[in-house]
Amino acid sequence: MRHIISILVENEAGALSRISNMFSARGYNIESLTVAPTEDASMSRMTVVSVGSDEIIEKITKQLNKLVEVVKVVDLSEAEHIERELMLIKVRAGVKEREDVKRMADIFRGRVIDVSDSTYTIELTGDGAKLDAFIQALDQSTILETVRTGASGIGRGNRILRV
Amino acid sequence: MDRIKTEELSGAEIVIRCLQAEGVDVVFGYPGGAVLWIYDELFKQDKVRHVLVRHEQGAAHAADGYSRSSHKVGVCLVTSGPGLTNAVTGIATAYMDSIPMVIISGQVPTHAIGEDAFQECDTVGITRPCVKHNFLVRDVKDLAMTMKKAFHIATTGRPGPVLVDIPKDITVNKCEFVYPETVSMRSYNPVKKGHAGQIKKAVQLLLEAERPMIYSGGGVVLSNSSAQLIELVKRTGFPITNTLMGLGAYPATDEQFLGMLGMHGTYEANMAMQHCDVLIAIGARFDDRVIGNPAHFAQNPRKIIHIDIDPSSISKRVKVDVPIVGNIPDVLDDFLKLIKESKTKNIASWWKQIGEWRGKDCLKYDRKSKIIKPQFVLEKLYEVTGGDAFITSDVGQHQMWAAQFYKFEKPRRWINSGGLGTMGFGLPAAMGAQMANPGATVACVTGESSIQMCLQELSTCKQYRLPIKIINLNNKYMGMVRQWQQFFHGNRYSESYMDALPDFVKLAEGYGHSGLLIDKPADVEPALRETFKRKKDLVFLDFLTDQAENVYPMIPGGKGITEMILSEDL
Ligand SMILES: Cc1cc2nc3c(=O)[nH]c(=O)nc-3n(C[C@H](O)[C@H](O)[C@H](O)COP(=O)(O)OP(=O)(O)OC[C@H]3O[C@@H](n4cnc5c(N)ncnc54)[C@H](O)[C@@H]3O)c2cc1C
Ligand SMILES: Cc1ncc(C[n+]2csc(CCOP(=O)(O)OP(=O)(O)O)c2C)c(N)n1
C-alpha cells in the first residue's frame, strides 16, 4: 500500500542524507520526498511517500524515529489527511494548440504562468492522481518538460504534527 | 546551563578538557596531521592516558574491548583520511553489538573540505551507516556541546558508537570553554519505564505458562541487569538460555541454564525455544543466527513477550504478542514486584522433557583423542582460570567452542564480535580489557588465521606491558570456512587452508614476548598452568589442534531452529 509519512527533523546539515540513506541501506522504497524548513527555522518538515505492506511501513517509522535528528514521525495515511503536489509543465503551444491547452488547464484549475511564442508553462496543484490525469489529458506529443515536487501532506482538522 | 569554568581555550584543549570532564582515563589512538594539536594537548597533561596502537583498527577494537569489559565509554582518536578509514571496521563492529564508544577523528581544515584536500575523506558520510550518530564540528563554539552530546548519545538508550569529526582549524581556534553539565535534545529521548499495562499482561502470561522459556541477550549485559535477570529466573524456576552476546549474564554452571542457543547452540536450548508455550525475550533481537528460519520458528505457535529499549528490534524478524519498550533493569524491577505476590504453575513435566533433551549430551567430543581437541583446550582453560578470566575471542570455530565450553559466571567476561563477526577483533579487544582491568586475567582465544589480522598489536602489548595470554587454536585452516565447505560445498576446500604459517613462537619472541608450542593433549593443562602463573608476561600459546574438528550442533543457514546437525559421535 502507498503511505504518506510526515517527519519533523532538526534542520541540520546531513539530516536529509541520514534519512535517505536509511531508506536505501534497508531497501525501503521512496516514491517521493520533499523537504523544507517550517515556521520554526530550526526544524524542517519532510514528506516521504513510500509503498509497502503495513509491516514494512511500521519498520520504516521505527527506523525513522531511531534517527537522532528526527523529532517526530507520523504516518498520515492512518487517518484523514490532505495531500498536495505541485507540477510545472511546459507544453508546446503554437497558434494551433494554444486554445486547447488553455481550456484543458482551466478544466484542471491550472494556471498559465509563462508564455512564449511556442510554449505555455502551466502550474497545477493537486494530489498525484489529478496531476497524472492532467498529463494524460494533454496531447502527449506537446509535452516538453514536467517538474513535480512530490507530495506534501497534512492531517485534517485537529490532527496536528508539531513539537 | 551551569557553568563550571570560563576561559578562552583552543579547540584542541577543549577536546582534552571534555574527555577529562567525562572521566575518560584512557584513549586509544594513532596520530597524524589533522590531529597534531590534539596530540600536543594530550602531551601537556597526565589525566587522560593515551595508548598508541599499531593500526587504527586496533584503536577502535581496543576502545570497544575496554567498554565491553567495564561498562565505561571506550574512546579512540584517529587522524583524517586513512586513519579514519582504517578505523571503520572497528566502528562497524561496535555498532553491530551496540557498544558505547566515542570516536574522535581529525578532518582537513574547514576551508579545504570538499576540495579533495590531502588526507580528506567524507568521514561523516563513510561512517553514517555504522554509527549511532555522528557530527562534523564547524565552529569551535559548538565543540564542547557536541562532545557532551556524543557521550550522552553513546551511553543512553540503545548504546552505540558516536563519531565527532573535527577539522584542524577548529582545534586551533579559541573560545570560552564551558562544559555543559546536562544536555537535552527534543529529538532524542530514550524511554526508561515500560508500559505498566503491557508488563501486567506479560506477567499474567508467565504465571499461566506450562512450558515457559527465558531467552536473554546482549541487552542484559549492556544494561548491567544481570542481578534482576537472575532474580527473575530463580523466582520463577524457569529455564533460561543466552545468546552469544548474552553469555555470562546468567551463571553458566547453574542448573536452570540450558546453554547458548542458536546456530551453534545446545540441542536442549533450541528444542526448548521451539516447543515452549510462553517465550520471554529480554534484550535479544531474534537474530538470524539464533532462530534460524522464521517461518519454521512460527510453526509451533507460542506467546512471545519481548523487552527491548529499541522499538525497531521488536517484531523485526518475529512477530511478538506483548512488546515492552523500556530499559531492562526498570522493566524487570516492575516484573519482580508483580511476580512476588503470585505463584507460577508447576512445570515439572516441562523440566522432565528438557532433561531428556539434555540427555543427548550434544557437546560431546572424543576425549581420548591423541590429537589435541580444541574443546579440550577450552575446558582446561576454564578450569585453570577458575572461570574468572576476561576472555576475548576472534571469529571462527574457536569462537564457538569458547562460547560452548568456557562457563561464564559473570557478565562482561566474554568479549567477542557477534553481529559483524570481525576477525582481528580478539587481540586489540584484549588490550582494551586489560587496560580497563589492570591486574585481571585476560586471555584471547583465537585461530591462526584471525590472529594474523591484527597481529601488529603484539608490539602495543609490549610497550604497555599488557600480560595477555593468547590461546591460539591452530588448525591450519580457516576452520569455520572449511566446515561450511565440507558440509555444503562437497569438501572443496577453496582457499581455506592457511599455508606458509609463521612460527608463532618465534614471532612472539620477535616482539619481545614468549611463546610455546603445544602439540600433545597431555601438555595442554601443564602449559596453561605455567602460563597463567606468569602474571606479568604476555605468553603466546600455539596449540596444534585437530584440523578436521567441526562445531556441533549446527543449524545450516536457512534451516529451522530444531533442524540441527549433531556430531557423528552422537
Ligand atoms: C561465527 C558466528 C556464529 C554465531 N553463532 C551464534 C549462535 O549460535 N548463537 C547466538 O546466539 N549467536 C550467534 N552469533 C552471534 C549473532 O550473529 C548475533 O550477534 C547475536 O545472536 C545477537 O545477540 P542478541 O540477540 O543478544 O543481540 P545484541 O546484538 O546483543 O543486541 C542487544 C539487544 O538488546 C537491546 N538493548 C540494549 N540495551 C538495552 C537496555 N538498556 N534495555 C533494553 N534493551 C536493550 C538492543 O536494543 C538490542 O536489541 C554468531 C556470530 C558469529 C560471528
Ligand atoms: C575480517 C573477516 N574476513 C573474513 C571473515 C569470514 N570468516 C569467518 S570465520 C573465518 C575463518 C577463521 O579462521 P581461524 O581464525 O583460523 O579460526 P577457526 O575457524 O579455524 O577456529 C573466516 C575467513 C570474517 N569473519 N572476518
Ligand SMILES: [Mg+2]
Ligand atoms: Mg584456524
